[in-house]
Amino acid sequence: MKHVEKALTKKAAHGPDVDITKYEMGPGSMDAIDDLGKAPRDLAEKMGEVGVVTDEGARDGSLLIVNNAVGHCSLRVSDGMELMPLDRALEKYDGLKDHMWKLVEPDKDKFTATAYTEKATGYFIRIKEGHHIKNPIQTCMMIGKDRSIQNLHNIIVVEKGASCEIITGCATGNQAGDSLHIGISEFYVKEGGSLTYSMIHSWGSGTVVRPRTGVKLEKNARFTNNYVILHPVGTMQSAPVVHLDGEGASCRLNTVCLAHKGSDVDTGGTVYLNAPDTSAEIISRSITKGGRMVARGRLVGNVEKVRAHLECRSIVLDDGGVTLAIPELETKVADVEMTHEAAVGKVERDKVEYLMSRGLTEEQAVGMIIRGFLVGGIRGLPEELERDIDEAIEQANLGD
Amino acid sequence: MLEIKGLHAEAGGREILKGVDLKVKKGETAVLFGPNGSGKSTLLAAIMGYSHCKVTAGSILFDGTDITHLPVDERARMGIGMMMQRPPNVMGVKLGDLVRAAAGGDDVGIKAAADFRLERMLDRDVNVGFSGGEIKRSEILQLTAQSPRFVLLDEPESGVDLESIDLIGTKVKDLLYRRTNCGRRTDGCQAVSALVITHTGQILDYIGADVGYIMQEGAIRCSGRPTDLLNDIREKGYRDCISCRMVVPS
Numbered sequence: 001m002k003h004v005e006k007a008l009t010k011k012a013a014h015g016p017d018v019d020i021t022k023y024e025m026g027p028g029s030m031d032a033i034d035d036l037g038k039a040p041r042d043l044a045e046k047m048g049e050v051g052v053v054t055d056e057g058a059r060d061g062s063l064l065i066v067n068n069a070v071g072h073c074s075l076r077v078s079d080g081m082e083l084m085p086l087d088r089a090l091e092k093y094d095g096l097k098d099h100m101w102k103l104v105e106p107d108k109d110k111f112t113a114t115a116y117t118e119k120a121t122g123y124f125i126r127i128k129e130g131h132h133i134k135n136p137i138q139t140c141m142m143i144g145k146d147r148s149i150q151n152l153h154n155i156i157v158v159e160k161g162a163s164c165e166i167i168t169g170c171a172t173g174n175q176a177g178d179s180l181h182i183g184i185s186e187f188y189v190k191e192g193g194s195l196t197y198s199m200i201h202s203w204g205s206g207t208v209v210r211p212r213t214g215v216k217l218e219k220n221a222r223f224t225n226n227y228v229i230l231h232p233v234g235t236m237q238s239a240p241v242v243h244l245d246g247e248g249a250s251c252r253l254n255t256v257c258l259a260h261k262g263s264d265v266d267t268g269g270t271v272y273l274n275a276p277d278t279s280a281e282i283i284s285r286s287i288t289k290g291g292r293m294v295a296r297g298r299l300v301g302n303v304e305k306v307r308a309h310l311e312c313r314s315i316v317l318d319d320g321g322v323t324l325a326i327p328e329l330e331t332k333v334a335d336v337e338m339t340h341e342a343a344v345g346k347v348e349r350d351k352v353e354y355l356m357s358r359g360l361t362e363e364q365a366v367g368m369i370i371r372g373f374l375v376g377g378i379r380g381l382p383e384e385l386e387r388d389i390d391e392a393i394e395q396a397n398l399g400d
Numbered sequence: 401m402l403e404i405k406g407l408h409a410e411a412g413g414r415e416i417l418k419g420v421d422l423k424v425k426k427g428e429t430a431v432l433f434g435p436n437g438s439g440k441s442t443l444l445a446a447i448m449g450y451s452h453c454k455v456t457a458g459s460i461l462f463d464g465t466d467i468t469h470l471p472v473d474e475r476a477r478m479g480i481g482m483m484m485q486r487p488p489n490v491m492g493v494k495l496g497d498l499v500r501a502a503a504g505g506d507d508v509g510i511k512a513a514a515d516f517r518l519e520r521m522l523d524r525d526v527n528v529g530f531s532g533g534e535i536k537r538s539e540i541l542q543l544t545a546q547s548p549r550f551v552l553l554d555e556p557e558s559g560v561d562l563e564s565i566d567l568i569g570t571k572v573k574d575l576l577y578r579r580t581n582c583g584r585r586t587d588g589c590q591a592v593s594a595l596v597i598t599h600t601g602q603i604l605d606y607i608g609a610d611v612g613y614i615m616q617e618g619a620i621r622c623s624g625r626p627t628d629l630l631n632d633i634r635e636k637g638y639r640d641c642i643s644c645r646m647v648v649p650s
């Protein structure tokens with residue numbers, strides 16, 4: 001505990017430093033919302049923006065957290081999965097605490113230390129052995145109070161041979177733009193299991209976002225992480241760490257980002273390939289429209305016979321922004337296949353004009369190329385995410 | 401319909417077009433010959449308005465309107481369509497989406513894809529990894545969807561195998577004579593005008609041509625009946641052919 005307390009002022013490895021003391025813990029209680037379809041209008045609108053549907057028919061489970069309170073939790077299938085607030089899960093399962101702080105170190109930086117020392121809210125999702133959850137499970141993290149901290153800790157366990165898809169929407173209410181989101185996530189995917197985790201963000205232009213994610217994959221387990229940031233944000237810094245511990249495990253980390261003016265986005269990921277025949281792919285596609293965009297990726301091959309590829313591509317739309325691609329490959333063994341590609345450029349004029357020669361306006365042509373750049377070439381992106389991306393591109397007026 | 405007067409243009413910082421004069425009348429098909437590197441594709445780029453080709457003097461009139469400095473999309477909307485010799489790869493943009501956009505959101509082009517043997521290509525990124533013949537078919541499909549009044553065709557048949565030439569020839573003919581792909585035939589005399597670049601003249605077996613021009617070193621050096629020009633070029637080669645005629649249109 002001592003060393004964690006010491007870390008309460010420890011600067012994070014990346015991203016601008018933040019004075020946590022200017023925020024206070026957000027409210028820990030709220031009136032429950034039994035039916036998401038009857039959620040207050042502003043809440044429902046925000047949920048829609050980040051891919052959370054109020055018609056729960058399309059989801060096999062829904063959970064809503066506002067500030068630091070679970071406001072809704074429902075399941076459409078009772079068989080094969082559990083979805084509940086983390087504190088309930090800790091009461092129910094004695095062993096669950098052994099899954100806490102195993103994949104994220106509490107003294108990593110001031111954000112993890114804060115999450116560790118303060119009471120955190122969160123969810124627990126468990127997919128039972130051999131079960132395939134058909135429709136996505138949705139979770140929504142909303143901040144509703146200005147100058148407040150949202151302090152979350154989520155645990156997902158996908159058991160042997162099980163699979164599910166989770167869509168998480170993160171957003172801030174209109175009056176809560178200047179707030180801090182801390183989110184600790186620890187995901188365990190057991191032998192042969194599969195987890196697709198997609199996150200869509202719509203924060204306020206002053207929001208500070210500091211998620212800390214650790215993922216552990218056993219033999220032949222698969223993990224796909226889709227990180228979509230298309231709306232303005234104050235500063236966001238995220239770098240999930242994935243441990244491919246079992247033979248044949250594989251993961252894919254996709255980031256799709258639009259860095260608006262005033263936004264500082266630092267995303268990436270680290271994958272440790274710790275077992276033979278594991279493979280990893282880190283793909284980042286970003287557009288800088290006057291903001292600052294850092295795309296990191298680090299692949300560490302610790303054993304022989306692993307394959308990994310890292311790709312950061314960026315288009316700079318407006319002058320005045322900053323784009324930085326930092327790919328890292330690391331290994332001490334000989335028999336590995338690890339590659340990276342990085343490219344920073346502009347929307348190519350000849351392509352825009354080619355589309356314009358078919359009658360598209362310049363704005364339509366640029367929009368089409370940018371959409372293709374962002375979502376083309378990324379595998380494993382759910383179709384409805386693509387639709388959300390289309391909408392955000394339309395809103396962003398990329399043609400000007 | 402198209403009138404080019406004293407056109408000078410630069411590409412890559414060098415003057416490529418050095419005073420081009422050329423006319424294509426309404427409903428007429430003009431064919432443009434000329435050795436490699438003489439500036440034929442650059443002329444088409446200037447007519448379409450591609451910015452890599454910078455017009456420094458002269459003018460381009462379309463239907464009497466000066467379009468010399470109009471943006472590409474405005475020219476397209478006025479009815480000019482172009483098949484490029486080497487169109488760019490557009491990663492992430494599906495051919496089907498472009499074909500639909502070219503038809504203004506309509507599905508006519510998509511439905512016609514099978515006739516172009518492109519039904520399985522609609523989900524592919526535009527031009528990425530396309531074979532030479534696939535590029536030609538995809539360009540003509542896009543033009544068909546777009547349905548322009550004036551088409552610029554840059555070597556439509558080059559690199560195409562013997563069987564596919566028939567397909568391409570027929571489709572270009574349909575394009576020029578506005579025959580839709582569902583077999584419906586619109587007014588036959590409402591022919592579309594065209595300016596076609598060819599080295600072999602094979603495409604002319606399908607569409608014919610009313611007038612021919614020879615370009616050399618960035619200017620039109622000769623004009624005449626397309627078949628005569630082609631024969632002269634075949635027999636004497638470009639150099640002699642041009643020195644023999646030396647007809648420079650005023």
Ligand SMILES: Nc1ncnc2c1ncn2[C@@H]1O[C@H](COP(=O)(O)OP(=O)(O)OP(=O)(O)O)[C@@H](O)[C@H]1O
Pocket residue numbers: 411412413416434435436437438439440441442443452485
């Ligand atoms: N963007 C450019 N940058 C530099 N040079 C260029 C550019 N575009 C054209 N050129 C040059 O201009 C000249 C004419 O090129 P163009 O493509 O118009 O020839 P062409 O008559 O179409 O030849 P071909 O029959 O080989 O297609 C060539 O020497 C070419 O290298």
Ligand SMILES: [Mg+2]
Pocket residue numbers: 440441442485554
């Ligand atoms: Mg050419």
